[in-house]
Amino acid sequence: MLQIIFEILHDYYGEQNWWPANDPFEIVVGSILTQNTNWRNVEKSIDALKKADVLFPDQILQLTDDQLQNLIYSSGFYKVKSKRLKSVCRLLVNEFDGSVEKMQSYDLSELRQLLLDTNGIGPETADDILLYAVGKPVFIIDTYTKRIFSRVGIGPSGDQYSDWQEFIMSNISENVDAYGEFHAHIVALAKERCKVKPICVGCPIFAYCSYARRESST
Template sequence: MDPMRAVYQRLLEAYGPQAWWPAETPFEVIVGALLMQQTAWRNVEAAIRNLKAAGLFDPATIAAAHIPILRKHVRVAGLFRTKPARLKAFCRHLLERAGGDLATYFDRPVDEIRADLLAQDGVGPETADSILLYAGGHPVFVVDAYTVRIGRRIGWFHTDAYETVQRRFEAHVPRDLAVYREYHALLVVHAKTVCRPTPRCDECPVRTRCAFGRRRRRGRARTIK
């Protein structure tokens, strides 16, 4: 079995299905992705709850809302001087591009949608691909810092260049929407619990496939001798 597919299977066995992204609608995924930058997920959830409670949770109402009102509700997600304006601008774009209808917005070639997303203020490759994968239902592999950390330690690549890492995964893992969603989520949970900045290699379910882990074990063996 391909090494990347084998690691996916082992992580799935170790952690189980993650059912990520935790959202009720594609629009909620988009809002979460826009607010997620440089904050913890719990803060995003709090901001989403605030927006829902205020009746500000569709493209039209957010696009029409005054920035101070949006700022009040999303402040908990951080970057309160930029995120409200970006959220409002993105919702305006959805209205202008597709009348606020997400099915229409995502019913285009994936490269066209991705270019459109990247043209919006505050949307980088990771955010764009998260929206494509989890809101749009397009099988594109999302790369983040966790993906890079794990992949480099295992020895799959020696770069943090987004497109290079993404191409590597997409070349080795079949383009399956459910698999791409699950694999990304599994890498996140693995990086947060085991493959941390200071890794817990002895607890790692893929340690036998990891170049970093093997080097660590050899180093310990030499020390013991």
């Protein structure tokens, strides 16, 4: 059923071309700044970093904490995020000569562990970076994914991040573009239809959703 839903959402929403960024490092920065905020706030912070001409790993590391916090203030939790940004920049500089592209030659599991060992990077953020910045075939699990497929009535027996990731990746062919598009479609559906209080009428996957069919019959 997952493959069918993927195809329906792809036809409905079309190509999403995620992640919105000009280069891989901007994706890395965005993946940190987007934690617990909306994308508009992230864009303001990224624009501020660009205007200051410091959207580079080595340049960010040269900023004082106050300087970096002022530049990313609009993304919220700026003190915590400044530490996380510097941690990931330190990883890039120390292990990859400051180049996200050099991460591509590393094994996926090794690279993922390096990211998870970095301050402030959990599974979702690590997979954001791996999929969209580095181009590794890994699926991102977020609240939207769990909400949508729990309502559809399918999912893993467990509820851990790894359970959901294995469930999705075992049912969708391993492909970087497909994983990226499917994740983007899930986000679009969750924001447009499958909200906390869902709008089921007109949903493109209504026919496959146990929750929607049950609610429509009451």
